[in-house]
Amino acid sequence: MSQLTHINSVGEAHMVDVAAKAETIREARAEAFITMNAKTLNMIINGSHHKGDVFATARIAGIQAAKKTWDLIPLCHPLLLIKVEVLLEAQTSNNSIRIESYCRLSGKTGVEMEALTAASIAALTIYDMCKAVQNDMVISTVRLLEKTGGKSGDFKVTP
Template sequence: MSELTHINDAGEANMVDVSQKAETVREARAEAWVTMAPETLHMIVSGQHHKGDVFATARIAGIQAAKRTWELIPLCHPLLLSKVEVQIEACEKTHQVRIESLCKLAGKTGVEMEALTAASVAALTIYDMCKAVQKNMVVESVRLLEKTGGKSGHFKAEV
C-alpha cells in the first residue's frame, strides 16, 4: 500500500507540494446512483416536477461543485479544470438515476476528487429537489470509475 501523502513526518495533515511535479493531462470519471420510487422517477422524467427540470439543475450543481472542490475538501488544490461534464440517465426498469461525471485538466495534480464531488453533489441535488415527494430515496455507490495521467498512471474500476 502507498504512503499517505497528506501526512507530514510529524504525523500532521498538510497540503501536498506539487511544485516539482510534471504537468500532464489528467482525467477522471466517477459515478453515483439515486434509487427512488417508480412514481418519483416518472415525475422527473415526464417533466411534471413542480420545481422544474431536476436533471438540468443537478447537472449544473455537479459542474459547479467540481469547480469548487478545493473549497469543500481540506487540502485539495484549487484547479484550473479544462472540462467538466455531468451526464444523468434515468434507469426506469430499476427506478434509479445514474450520474456520471468527467473532469479533465492539464496540471500537476489529479482530478479524482473533483469528479467524485461532481457526481455526489448532482445526486444530492436530485435528492434535495425531490425530498418533498419522497424522503426515503437512497444516494449510493459513489465511486471512481477511471483516472488517467500523473505518476500513478491509469486506474479503471472493475465492473
C-alpha cells in the same frame, strides 16, 4: 502500502507541495446512483416536477461542485479544470438515476476528487429537489470509474 502523502513526518495533515511535479493531461470519471420510487422517477422524466427541470439543475450543480472541490475538501488544490461533464440517465428498470461525471485538466495533480464531488453533488441536488415528494430516496455507489495521467498511472474499474 504507499506512504500517505497528506500526512507529514510528525503525523499532521498538510497540503502536498506539487511544485516539482510535471504538468500532464489528467482525466477522471466517477459515478453515483440515486434510487427512488417509480412515481418520483416518472415525475422527473416527464418534467412534471413542481420545482422544474431536475436533470438540468443537477447537471449544473455537479459542474459547479467540481469547480469548488478545493473549497469543500480541505487538502485539495485549486485546479483549473478545462472540461467538466455530468451525464444523467434514468433507469426505469430499477427506479434509479445513474450520474456519471467527467473532469479533465492539464496540471500537476489529479482530478479524481473533482469527478467524485460532481457526481455526489448532482445526486444530492436530485435528493434536495425531490425530498418534498419522497424522503426515503437512497444515494449509493459513489465511486471512481477511471483516471488517467500523473505519476501513479492509470486506473480503471474492472467490470
